[in-house]
Amino acid sequence: MQISDDQNKALTTAGLNLIAQALTIYDSDLRLAVCNAPFQSMFDLPDALVTPGAPFEDTIRHLAQTGEYGEVTDVDAFVAERVDQARAFVPHYMDAPAPMAAPSASKARPCPKAAGSRSIPTSPTPNGKRPCCGHARMR
Numbered sequence: 001m002q003i004s005d006d007q008n009k010a011l012t013t014a015g016l017n018l019i020a021q022a023l024t025i026y027d028s029d030l031r032l033a034v035c036n037a038p039f040q041s042m043f044d045l046p047d048a049l050v051t052p053g054a055p056f057e058d059t060i061r062h063l064a065q066t067g068e069y070g071e072v073t074d075v076d077a078f079v080a081e082r083v084d085q086a087r088a089f090v091p092h093y094m095d096a097p098a099p100m101a102a103p104s105a106s107k108a109r110p111c112p113k114a115a116g117s118r119s120i121p122t123s124p125t126p127n128g129k130r131p132c133c134g135h136a137r138m139r
Contacts, residue, residue, distance in 0.1 A: 030056035030086055043068060057083050 003011070013036075016023055022039035026032055032054040040050045044066070049059045060082045064072045072078045 024059075026056050026086070030083065032056070032059070056086055 013034075016034070016036035017038070019036060020038060022036065022042045024032060024035040024039055032050070032052055034052065035050050039045070040047075043063060045059070045062065048054060049062055057079055061075060061079045063069060064075045064078050069078065
């Protein structure tokens with residue numbers, strides 16, 4: 001059975017939305033290529049940040065300003081550091097105790113066979129902690 005590109009996209013989106021974890025894929029210009037519905041709901045993101053083409057920088061800024069990373073005293077510097085890490089792919093692991101939400105974490109590792117980056121933040125577990133997240137710069 002042959003399926004069209006539109007059908008393939010619809011099936012892929014439906015499948016990604018069945019995953020309880022939030023999932024994002026950013027292209028090599030750090031623009032959103034795809035995300036699933038849990039990404040928007042987990043972080044209470046506006047539609048503009050879950051629309052293909054949304055800049056990674058804008059999403060990180062929004063998350064920092066809304067307390068997802070805990071207390072950030074210099075948002076501009078924090079965002080610049082995250083963007084630099086994503087552009088250069090600096091492996092990192094970061095715990096982020098959000099004051100109004102469950103703690104989150106971010107872990108980065110290379111995925112060299114594709115262009116862009118992926119991020120897999122997860123929702124809180126029953127004990128209120130989010131399991132480890134994955135974020136990787138792909139080349």
